[in-house]
Amino acid sequence: xxxxxxxxxxxxxxxxxxxxxxxxxxxxxxxxxxxxxxxxxxxxxxxxxxxxxxxxxxxxxxxxxxxxxxxxxxxxxxxxxx
Numbered sequence: 001x002x003x004x005x006x007x008x009x010x011x012x013x014x015x016x017x018x019x020x021x022x023x024x025x026x027x028x029x030x031x032x033x034x035x036x037x038x039x040x041x042x043x044x045x046x047x048x049x050x051x052x053x054x055x056x057x058x059x060x061x062x063x064x065x066x067x068x069x070x071x072x073x074x075x076x077x078x079x080x081x082x
Contacts, residue, residue, distance in 0.1 A: 004077065004078050005075055005076070005077060006075070006077070007074070008074045009072070010071055010072055013068050014068075017043075017047070017068075020039045020047065020074065020076070021039055022040075023038065023039055024039075024052060024077070025037070025038075025039055025049065025074050026074070027064075027066055028071070028073050029070050029071060029072060035049060035051075035064050036051070036052065037063075040063065044068075045068060046065050046067055047066050047068060048064070048065050048066070049064050050062070050063045051063070051064075
């Protein structure tokens with residue numbers, strides 16, 4: 001099975017935010033900063049992700065609250081069957 005990237009752009013976020021619950025995403029901000037992690041909470045204003053790193057580098061399980069207004073796009077992988 002292959003993987004395909006799915007991109008959700010800023011203007012699409014309000015209608016597609018429900019797709020992100022519990023999956024690993026790359027969140028790219030308007031200033032170019034990129035975060036990678038698992039989505040643990042979303043609502044109409046924020047997306048909250050938890051860093052995914054090796055256990056020994058992320059004992060505290062860092063989380064990031066990102067305002068949707070700051071997001072340029074969200075990218076995630078989906079499994080594709082051939």
